[in-house]
Amino acid sequence: MTDKKKDTQQPASKELMMTMWRNMNLARNFEERVQWLFSKGLVHGTTHLGIGEEATAAGTIAATKPDDYVFGTHRGHSQAIAKGINVKYMMAEILARETGVCKGKGGSMHIADPDIHYFGADGILGASAVMSVGTALAIKKRKEPDRISLVFFGDGTSNEGATWEAMNLAAVWNLPVLFVCVNNTYGMSTPIADAMKDTDISKRAYPFDMPARSIDGNNVLEVYNTIKEAREYVAGGNGPMLVVENTYRISGHSKSDGNLYRTKEEINAWKEKCPIKAFRKYLTENGFFTEEELDAVAKQAAEEIEAAEEFAKNSPEPSVDDLLNDVYA
């Protein structure tokens, strides 16, 4: 694909830009709240926050269609929100309540809803890429028009054999899979340069004869426009494609992270490149929305998260009688 840098800076419709603004704010508020709840010992299990990566999910999913299958990552709260899972049921899941999306039995990494074609994450890195190839094969076999399977995965996961195998099969079978690599430059505490010889992940499409793009993942419009074009390519029966969205994880890897592998200066430099701040600047400077209009939606998002926490805290814990229901062996 030729590099159409100019096209990637095109505005989306005002309605869609507001949806992206809302989803990014919902995600940021949700995760900051989860971080706080975690610090108070109210969350069991673990959780992975993607503070700073919100534009990747909001921009990507805004460019898909509701029927598209989406496989998320273990850092997927923003992906679940953008796909349309209600934050009330997400918060209840994280606080292990019966009203949670998985009846409180799954936790942060298993927020999923097959009814809206969102399959959430998998604890085994690389497995989601393989499953996305399976759903894409089903789309092809059933001759479903204008539908794709999209899988998010991290830079670290791009090194997994399963990811390579998935890309290979998707290419050999010419399947409608959109591979979206969220490159936050670390796999746990390992910087990408210590885990791959060439850190340009988009080159990994080359052996599979797939087109690839590498973009600024903190620019939500660049993400949206690139994915829109990539989705058209994939849905058009041309086979899979890879888009690498370059971003940064401001939050720690997981619940315990002393940030010993990176400097405060590095983190602060990326805070300056915050995707929410950047989008606010773009929207106001180009006259799409006023500061007040953006503030009103950001405030609503914060209130929605507060209400979600109340809802979750007031929901019952799962009953022991329900322990073995929905468990498959």
Ligand SMILES: Cc1ncc(C[n+]2csc(CCOP(=O)(O)OP(=O)(O)O)c2C)c(N)n1
């Ligand atoms: C097959 C497998 N190996 C190792 C792990 C442990 N693990 C969980 S998250 C993670 C880092 C993944 O890095 P990346 O794909 O870049 O995603 P990020 O955490 O940066 O979002 C690792 C190694 C795992 N879950 N599965």
Ligand SMILES: [Mg+2]
């Ligand atoms: Mg990573």
